[in-house]
Amino acid sequence: MIEANVKARLERTALLQDSLAKERVCMLDATTKAAALREMIDLLSTCPNIQDQPDLTRAVFEREDLMSTGIGCGLAVPHVRLSSVSKMTMAVGISREGIADYASLDDSPVHLIFLIAAREGNHTEYLRLLAAISSRAKDLKGRLVACEDTETFCQVFMTPDGEQ
Amino acid sequence: MDLSHIPVLLLIGAVILAGTVGGRLFQFLRIPQVVGYIIIGAIVGQAGLGLLNETMLDTLLPLNFLALGVIGFLIGGELRGSVFRKHGKQFFIILLAEGITAALVVGFLIGGITFLATGDWRTSLAFGLLLGAIASATAPAATVDVLWEYKTRGILTTTVLAIVAMDDGLALLLYSLAASMATLLTGSGEVSIFASLGHTAFEMVGAAILGVGAGIILNLLVRSIHDHGKHLTFIIGVLTLVLGIALLLKLDVILAAMALGATLVNLAPNRSRETFEIAERFSQPIYVLFFVFVGARLSFQGLSGLMWGLAVAYILGRTAGKFLGAYLGGRWSHTSDVIRKYLGLCLFSQAGVAIGLAIMASLRFGDQKLGNVSMGDAIVMIVTATTFLVQLIGPPCVKLAVTKAGERGLNVTEDDLLHSLSVSDVQDADVPAFAANDRVADIMRMVAETDAMHYAVLDGDRRVLGCLGQDSLKRCLADMEMGTWLVAADLMEPAREAVRKESPLAEAVQHLRDVGLEAVPVVSDDDQHYDGMLELRTCEKRISEEVWRRRRKAELGVA
Numbered sequence: 001m002i003e004a005n006v007k008a009r010l011e012r013t014a015l016l017q018d019s020l021a022k023e024r025v026c027m028l029d030a031t032t033k034a035a036a037l038r039e040m041i042d043l044l045s046t047c048p049n050i051q052d053q054p055d056l057t058r059a060v061f062e063r064e065d066l067m068s069t070g071i072g073c074g075l076a077v078p079h080v081r082l083s084s085v086s087k088m089t090m091a092v093g094i095s096r097e098g099i100a101d102y103a104s105l106d107d108s109p110v111h112l113i114f115l116i117a118a119r120e121g122n123h124t125e126y127l128r129l130l131a132a133i134s135s136r137a138k139d140l141k142g143r144l145v146a147c148e149d150t151e152t153f154c155q156v157f158m159t160p161d162g163e164q
Numbered sequence: 165m166d167l168s169h170i171p172v173l174l175l176i177g178a179v180i181l182a183g184t185v186g187g188r189l190f191q192f193l194r195i196p197q198v199v200g201y202i203i204i205g206a207i208v209g210q211a212g213l214g215l216l217n218e219t220m221l222d223t224l225l226p227l228n229f230l231a232l233g234v235i236g237f238l239i240g241g242e243l244r245g246s247v248f249r250k251h252g253k254q255f256f257i258i259l260l261a262e263g264i265t266a267a268l269v270v271g272f273l274i275g276g277i278t279f280l281a282t283g284d285w286r287t288s289l290a291f292g293l294l295l296g297a298i299a300s301a302t303a304p305a306a307t308v309d310v311l312w313e314y315k316t317r318g319i320l321t322t323t324v325l326a327i328v329a330m331d332d333g334l335a336l337l338l339y340s341l342a343a344s345m346a347t348l349l350t351g352s353g354e355v356s357i358f359a360s361l362g363h364t365a366f367e368m369v370g371a372a373i374l375g376v377g378a379g380i381i382l383n384l385l386v387r388s389i390h391d392h393g394k395h396l397t398f399i400i401g402v403l404t405l406v407l408g409i410a411l412l413l414k415l416d417v418i419l420a421a422m423a424l425g426a427t428l429v430n431l432a433p434n435r436s437r438e439t440f441e442i443a444e445r446f447s448q449p450i451y452v453l454f455f456v457f458v459g460a461r462l463s464f465q466g467l468s469g470l471m472w473g474l475a476v477a478y479i480l481g482r483t484a485g486k487f488l489g490a491y492l493g494g495r496w497s498h499t500s501d502v503i504r505k506y507l508g509l510c511l512f513s514q515a516g517v518a519i520g521l522a523i524m525a526s527l528r529f530g531d532q533k534l535g536n537v538s539m540g541d542a543i544v545m546i547v548t549a550t551t552f553l554v555q556l557i558g559p560p561c562v563k564l565a566v567t568k569a570g571e572r573g574l575n576v577t578e579d580d581l582l583h584s585l586s587v588s589d590v591q592d593a594d595v596p597a598f599a600a601n602d603r604v605a606d607i608m609r610m611v612a613e614t615d616a617m618h619y620a621v622l623d624g625d626r627r628v629l630g631c632l633g634q635d636s637l638k639r640c641l642a643d644m645e646m647g648t649w650l651v652a653a654d655l656m657e658p659a660r661e662a663v664r665k666e667s668p669l670a671e672a673v674q675h676l677r678d679v680g681l682e683a684v685p686v687v688s689d690d691d692q693h694y695d696g697m698l699e700l701r702t703c704e705k706r707i708s709e710e711v712w713r714r715r716r717k718a719e720l721g722v723a
Contacts, residue, residue, distance in 0.1 A: 066601035071649040
C-alpha cells in the first residue's frame with residue numbers, strides 16, 4: 001500500500017513535469033478573468049504543441065460559458081481538449097492581487113490559474129493531470145502564491161511530495 | 165424447344181436462379197417458397213413449356229439424390245436420442261396410425277372404384293393395395309423446408325420431423341407387403357411375401373448400418389480437425405460417399421443419410437451443431453434444384469376420365485387418411501392436443517419415395533391390364549398427377565399448422581433475430597442524457613441508479629454532442645471533489661457516430677464491432693434529435709434473452 005502511494009506520487013510529479021515547462025509560468029498582469037485567460041492563452045500558444053491559437057481561445061471561453069473553472073481556494077483550472085493540440089501542455093499564471101471576477105465555486109479571488117490544453121482522445125492522462133493539479137495546488141497553495149519568481153514556483157510545484 | 169445440347173452448368177445456374185426468383189415471389193405472397201420452386205419447375209418442365217425434358221432430368225438425377233441425402237442428413241440431426249427416449253413410443257404409434265390409415269382409406273377407395281369400373285376384383289384389390297401402400301409415404305423435403313423457412317420449434321415440429329423421418333421405412337414395408345400380395349392376386353410372378361420382406365429389411369437395415377458407420381467416421385474426422393472451413397469438405401465427402409454406396413447396394417438413400425445425421429448428433433450433440441449449420445447453409449441451392457426438378461417431372465399426359473377420378477379419390481382418401489390417422493395416433497398415444505389437431509396437416513406432401521415406388525410398381529405390374537391401360541402406367545400417372553397437387557397444397561398446410569400451433573419463429577438464432585430487428589427495437593430510451601454543463605457530481609448520483617454504461621451529452625436542441633462512459637466517470641472517483649468542478653463536456657468523448665432508430669440492427673451492431681465502439685447514441689430519423697442509446701452489451705443480452713425465451717417456450721410445449 002505504501003509502495004503504491006509512493007509510486008502514484010512519483011507518477012503525478014512526472015506528469016506535471018512533462019506538461020509544464022518553466023517558460024510557461026508567468027506572473028499575471030491582468031486583473032480580470034477575460035484578460036487573464038487571454039494572457040495565459042498567449043503564453044500557452046508559444047508552445048509548438050498548440051497548433052491553432054484561435055481554436056484554443058474559442059474552446060477556453062466556450063468552456064467558461066458552461067461553468068466557471070474556478071474550483072475554489074484561489075485556484076482555477078481552465079481546460080480544453082482539442083484536435084489542434086499535439087501533446088498535453090499546461091501554462092500557469094500567478095496573480096498576487098487575485099482575480100475577483102473569476103466566479104469561483106467559493107467566490108474567492110483566483111490567485112493561481114492552470115490552463116491545460118490536451119489532445120483529443122488523450123482522455124486518461126488529461127483526467128489524471130486535472131486530479132494531480134487539484135490536489136497538489138490545494139496542498140501548496142500558500143507557498144505557490146508566495147513565490148517571488150517563476151523559477152521558485154517551478155521548484156516548489158514540481159518537486160515530488162515529501163521532498164520539500 | 166430442344167435444350168438438350170446446352171451445357172449442364174448453364175442449366176443448373178438458370179434453374180437455381182429461376183427457382184429462387186419464383187420462391188421469393190411466393191414468399192412475398194406469404195406462400196412457402198417451395199411452392200414457387202415447384203411451379204417454376206412445372207412451367208419449364210413436361211407439364212408446361214417442355215424446356216426440361218426427361219433426358220435432361222435423368223442427366224441431373226445425381227443432384228436429386230444429393231438433395232435427398234442432405235435433407236435426410238439434416239433430419240437425422242434433429243433426431244436426438246433424448247427426444248426419442250421421451251417420445252419414441254408416441255412417435256411409433258402415430259407413425260403406424262397415420263401411415264396405415266392412409267393406406268387403408270386409399271386402398272378401399274381405389275379398389276372400390278376400380279372394381280365398379282372393371283368388375284375384376286383381383287386386379288382391383290391389387291391396384292388398391294399398391295396405391296394404398298404408396299399413399300402412406302410422406303415426402304420429408306417439402307415439409308422440412310417449410311419448417312426451416314419459418315424457424316419452427318416445439319412438440320409439433322419435433323413430431324413432424326420424427327414422423328417424416330421414419331415414414332420412408334413404413335412406406336417401403338407396406339409396399340413390399342402390398343407388392344407380394346398383388347403378385348399373388350394377379351399371378352404376375354412367384355415372389356413370396358417373405359422374400360419381399362427380406363429384401364425390404366436388407367434395404368432398411370443395410371442403410372442404417374451404413375449411416376451409423378459413416379456417422380462414427382465423420383464424428384472422428386470433425387473432432388480431429390479444428391479448422392471449421394474443412395468441415396464442409398468432410399461433410400460433403402462422407403455424405404456423398406454414403407449416398408453412392410447406398411445407390412450401389414440398392415439401399416434406402418434417405419434412411420442412410422438420416423442414420424448418418426442421427427449418429428453424429430447423438431455422438432457429439434454440442435460439437436455437431438456447427439456441422440449441421442454448415443450443411444444447412446450449403447443445402448439451399450440444392451433444394452432449389454431438387455424442387456424445380458420435382459415440378460419439371462410432373463406430367464398429366466395420358467390421364468383418362470377414369471384415371472382423373474382415381475386421382476381425385478387418391479388425393480381425397482390420402483388426405484382424409486393422413487388426417488384421421490394422425491388424430492387417432494395422437495389420441496391413442498395420449499399426446500398433446502396440438503399434435504392431434506395439426507399433425508395431419510403436415511403430412512400431405514408426397515414426392516420422391518412415392519414416385520420411386522410407383523416406378524417400381526410399373527416395372528413389376530406393367531403387363532397387368534386395368535381396362536385398356538396397364539396397371540403400372542396407371543399407378544405412375546396417378547401418383548405423378550397427385551404429387552403435383554399435394555406438393556402445392558402440402559407446404560401451405562404445414563405453414564398453417566405450425567402457425568396455429570404457435571411454433572413459428574421459436575427456433576431463431578441470435579443472428580436471425582439480429583437481422584429481423586431494427587435499432588429502435590433494442591435501444592434503451594430510458595437511459596438518462598445530460599446537458600454539457602451538468603456537474604459530474606450530479607451525473608454520478610444519477611447514473612448510480614441506472615444499469616447503463618454509456619450516456620449521451622446533449623445541447624439545448626437535444627442534439628448529441630458526445631458520449632459519457634462509466635469509465636470516465638470512474639476516474640473521478642479517485643478525487644471526488646473533481647466532480648464538483650468538472651462538467652459533462654469535460655468528460656465526454658465527442659460524438660463521431662450516431663445511428664438512426666429505424667436502421668437495421670444487424671448493420672448497426674456490425675458497425676459498432678468494426679469501429680470498436682461499445683455504445684452509440686440513437687437519433688430520430690427526421691430531425692436527428694436524441695432518442696436513446698444503443699449499447700452493444702445490452703443489445704447482445706436482450707437478443708440472448710429473447711432467443712432463450714423462445715426456446716424455453718418451445719421446450720415447455722414439448723414437455
